[in-house]
Amino acid sequence: MNKIIRWGILGCGKIARKFAADLRLVKDATLQVVASRDEANAAAFAKEFNAAKSYGSYSAMLESQDVDVIYIATPHGLHYEHVMLCLEYGKAVLCEKAFALNATQAKAMIDKARKKNVFLMEALWSKFIPSYKKLISLKEEGALGNIKSVLINFGFIPQPPVAKRIYDPALGGGTLLDIGIYNVFYALSVLGKPDSIEASITPASTGVDEQCAILFKYNNGALAQLFSSYASHLATEADFSGDKGRVRLTHRFYTPDAALEFYPDRADSKQIIPLDKTIGFGYHYEATHGGECLRQGLTESVVMTHADTTLLMQTLDEIRSKSLGFGI
Numbered sequence: 001m002n003k004i005i006r007w008g009i010l011g012c013g014k015i016a017r018k019f020a021a022d023l024r025l026v027k028d029a030t031l032q033v034v035a036s037r038d039e040a041n042a043a044a045f046a047k048e049f050n051a052a053k054s055y056g057s058y059s060a061m062l063e064s065q066d067v068d069v070i071y072i073a074t075p076h077g078l079h080y081e082h083v084m085l086c087l088e089y090g091k092a093v094l095c096e097k098a099f100a101l102n103a104t105q106a107k108a109m110i111d112k113a114r115k116k117n118v119f120l121m122e123a124l125w126s127k128f129i130p131s132y133k134k135l136i137s138l139k140e141e142g143a144l145g146n147i148k149s150v151l152i153n154f155g156f157i158p159q160p161p162v163a164k165r166i167y168d169p170a171l172g173g174g175t176l177l178d179i180g181i182y183n184v185f186y187a188l189s190v191l192g193k194p195d196s197i198e199a200s201i202t203p204a205s206t207g208v209d210e211q212c213a214i215l216f217k218y219n220n221g222a223l224a225q226l227f228s229s230y231a232s233h234l235a236t237e238a239d240f241s242g243d244k245g246r247v248r249l250t251h252r253f254y255t256p257d258a259a260l261e262f263y264p265d266r267a268d269s270k271q272i273i274p275l276d277k278t279i280g281f282g283y284h285y286e287a288t289h290g291g292e293c294l295r296q297g298l299t300e301s302v303v304m305t306h307a308d309t310t311l312l313m314q315t316l317d318e319i320r321s322k323s324l325g326f327g328i
């Protein structure tokens with residue numbers, strides 16, 4: 001029998017609820033402890049999701065010896081502080097995307113995990129879902145040929161009540177770190193590190209990007225055009241096209257809800273590639289993987305590596321420096 005992995009959740013907000021719900025689908029895992037800044041919120045969350053214990057402060061939870069790994073579900077502007085706190089207590093960490101505000105923070109977090117010999121992974125959940133894996137296997141089999149064009153968009157108009165983190169610069173607000181990160185992640189996955197980047201934003205009243213348009217250029221002639229918006233409801237689809245074929249991930253391309261269409265030849269020769277049906281929201285894939293890493297005593301995932309996180313953060317920094325004239 002597998003060792004049961006005992007999870008803790010730090011921050012009981014929106015994504016924490018989805019993750020806790022999906023944790024019920026993970027074999028040999030239990031939600032052991034939860035912590036909120038508000039004791040009553042933590043207690044209600046623990047009751048709803050059957051956690052054994054709740055805490056009204058993050059550090060009080062980290063004192064607990066009954067937990068194997070902490071899932072950090074606070075706004076990205078606080079990830080650095082909360083990951084460092086968990087590592088200080090020697091706790092393994094699965095940290096929501098965006099991993100940090102910038103590559104400097106990410107490096108310090110990774111360095112600390114290495115020094116403490118503790119597991120740390122970015123919760124880039126899309127990397128574990130069936131459609132992403134199929135996209136990568138089609139690319140690796142050569143079914144798309146030489147990939148020259150990547151077109152990805154992700155946009156919605158935030159509806160009230162709008163979480164503070166969406167527009168607050170201190171919490172890492174703006175489309176790029178929230179949703180544009182998926183566009184960047186998929187483009188990097190398929191085309192690799194760009195040879196040059198162009199980017200432009202329109203600012204919201206708080207100064208964070210309300211829209212962000214990015215161009216990745218490659219010396220082999222490939223281009224990726226990536227667009228994120230809080231000003232428009234976009235198709236939120238992704239297209240990867242080569243000289244042999246094209247993959248289209250339909251609405252909410254980064255989730256298990258998307259269909260994977262393969263066009264092996266001309267634009268009208270569509271094949272729908274069957275994918276394993278996902279139950280839940282799809283967060284159980286990353287949680288299952290995290291548990292396997294812990295059982296094997298790993299301090300780094302071989303799927304979502306520290307190098308993957310570093311490249312992603314460095315690319316996001318460069319996009320900001322190109323679009324704002326400075327990084328964060």
Ligand SMILES: NC(=O)c1ccc[n+]([C@@H]2O[C@H](COP(=O)([O-])OP(=O)(O)OC[C@H]3O[C@@H](n4cnc5c(N)ncnc54)[C@H](OP(=O)(O)O)[C@@H]3O)[C@@H](O)[C@H]2O)c1
Nearest residue numbers: 011012013014015016036037073074075076096097098163
């Ligand atoms: N993987 C995905 O699909 C996905 C989807 C949505 C969001 N996310 C990521 O998850 C993170 C959280 O997003 P969310 O939508 O869950 O946000 P949210 O609903 O605002 O929840 C964030 C939680 O963080 C805690 N927190 C601690 N200090 C805070 C502060 N100063 N201001 C606001 N909240 C604070 C709060 O929990 P307590 O009051 O309980 O302590 C709050 O409920 C973000 O990094 C986001 O990018 C990922």
